[in-house]
Amino acid sequence: MGARGNKPVTADTWTRVRQMLRAAVGEDVFTSWFARLELEEVVDDLAHLSVPTRFLCSWIQSNYAERILEAFQQETRDIQRLHFTVRVNGQARPRLVPPAEPVAAEPSHGDPAPAPARPMAPAQAARTDALSGSALDPKMTFDTFVPGGPNDIALGVAKQVAHAAANNTVTFNPVYIHSTVGLGKSHLLNAIAWAAGAADANRNVVYLTADHFMYHFITAVQRQSAIGFKEWLRRIDLLLIDDMQFLQGKSATEFGHTLSALLTGAKQVVVAGDAPPRDLDMLDDRVKSRLSGGLVVPINPFDEELRRAIVARRAEQATVRFAGVHFPTPVLDYIAHSVVSHGRDLDGAVNRLVAANQLTGEPITVGLAEKTLADLIRSRESRRVRIEDILKMVSRHYKVPRNDLLSARRSRDVVRPRQIAMYLAKSLTARSLPEIGRRFGGRDHTTVLHSVRKVEQLMKDDGELQQEVELLKKMLEE
Structure with missing residues (x-):
């Protein structure tokens, strides 16, 4: 040079x-x-x-x-x-x-x-044929998308669309993905764009948020270059429109014309919104019909299993980025069980705990999570806990059959959960020690007292166990 x-x-x-x-x-x-x-x-x-x-x-x-x-x-x-x-x-x-x-x-x-x-x-007067899309997020790929029951169908469709587009073919068209906020619509659209060839100079892949679409359209009208704008849209091989619910006015009408032209030309269109097409009042009936006539795919609210997987992935990423960060299993369980709004709040919960740890040096515990995430956690009234509830919860958590908890078996994998169950019965119910003993296979009240004291001592010596027992308490009280 x-x-x-x-x-x-x-x-x-x-x-x-x-x-x-x-x-x-x-x-x-x-x-x-x-x-x-x-x-x-x-x-x-x-x-x-x-x-x-x-x-x-x-x-x-x-x-x-x-x-x-x-x-x-x-x-x-x-x-x-x-x-x-x-x-x-x-x-x-x-x-x-x-x-x-x-x-x-x-x-x-x-x-x-x-x-x-x-x-x-x-630059601000650039020609309309040099238009471009919204910024793609390099972190939103299929590799970073956490799959689970509520989003499996949407993920499968997204991968199929991306694969077809990468091979210059068209699959379901148009595809419309809808869900409430924070469940992964934008992530899937970004992932489709990357996998379909956004980094390939031979493919014209454009991702546009609704407000970006409106900006381009309004700018084109102001500059009297609407025809060039329309021609640019029609040269796109794969068009992805996000946040469809924000499209308003003449831009919504223009989208309808563009959609019809792209579908007629067998170009792939993927749209995401927060409601099914029939509920998008800003669109005329003809456009709603075109969207509904394609493949409409919902993403359902996350269940606890998927929330747990997302939290575990985010925590794993945090431990790589930040020195000394460790998320104990009970903390992951607590976040997944308690933060139930949407995926962004799960990300935010992990980020808050990392920030609290890095700023104060306090280890990440269930107690810290309860204090730090109070506004993210749904309010619940404490309910009356029954011994039967405790037996079911401990049996499920430790994978020990309920009958073994009531039996005379003395193996360690049964004794410790049994002792914890007795401790929880004493802590969370008004039952007397003799009553608890009778409910645990007819044991003497001194056995129950020994179990309670044993667990209390173990919790003092083992912070991990303390968090685990505290988590069980919170889950039982909800």
């Missing part, structure tokens, strides 16, 4: 430019948009930059070109223009989308004018 002037552009220059961009936009935005941006060469005052996809090329050209040029010019005034290309098999090639003119810097007062160059329209 070379440049004219007394300060040549080197690999170190590009490294510093990337560092400035990272500091300016933040780590998440940098990872999404700039991590795969490379400097190919510098010819005179023109820097040639490349990315692996048309999608990235259009987005960076339209939204960040001026910021990148400013970062270059903080390092060297030799760079006055930028040109973006799309790489194929690691090699740069001309863009597949019609490019805007190279970015030219405006000379500041007192600086010598740059060498003659083709002027560029400002």
Whole structure:
């Protein structure tokens, strides 16, 4: 690489430019948009930059070109223009989308004018055929999606759609995924985009939130370029629209026209919303019918098993990222059992406990979770606990048959759960020691007292056991 002037552009220059961009936009935005941006060469005052996809090329050209040029010019005034290309098999090639003119810097007062160059329209006036979608989240892939009974069907359909789109075929069309907030609709749409080839320059995959769709449409109308906007939409191979319920006014009408055109052309469309198509009042009946006539897939509220799997995955990720973080099993069980709203609250619960641990040094326990997550946990009235409830809960938790808890068996895997059950009976019920003994297979009251004291001592010596017993108490009182 070379440049004219007394300060040549080197690999170190590009490294510093990337560092400035990272500091300016933040780590998440940098990872999404700039991590795969490379400097190919510098010819005179023109820097040639490349990315692996048309999608990235259009987005960076339209939204960040001026910021990148400013970062270059903080390092060297030799760079006055930028040109973006799309790489194929690691090699740069001309863009597949019609490019805007190279970015030219405006000379500041007192600086010598740059060498003659083709002027560029400002980024905010980028041509409509350089439109792009909303930012994809690199963390939302099929690999990071936690499957379970409530979302199995939606996940299976999403994978099938992605596989078909990656092979230039169309499966169910359109696909409409709906659920209440926080159950994974956006995650699935992002995952489809990545798996279908969002990183492949040969596929035109576009993910749009409803507000982004409306922004593009309104901007196109204001600039009297609505025809170009419609043509851009119709060139998309896979269109994913998120948060459909927020689409309003003429944008909803335009979506209906676009949907019809894409389906007629056998292009794949995937839509997500918080209600079934019939309940989307902003759409006319014809569009509702087109959506309902495809494949409508609900994501059901999470059951405790799926919540437990999600919490375990998030906790595992946290232990990798943060030194000294440990989530005991009872804490995972407590979160899964108590935080029942949606997936984002499960993520938030794990994040809060990590923050509390990192800021105070306090170990993550059921007690800390109860204190830290109070506003996420549904309010419940304590109920009257019966010994029969305790026997069922302990039997299920320790996987010991109820009859063994009442039997004379003395093996350790039975004795400890039996003692804990007696302790819980003494702690949570008004039954006397003799009554508890009778309910536990006709035992003497001294046996019950010994069990209660034994468990109390064990809880003092073993913090893990203490959390486990406290969890059982909370579950029984709900």
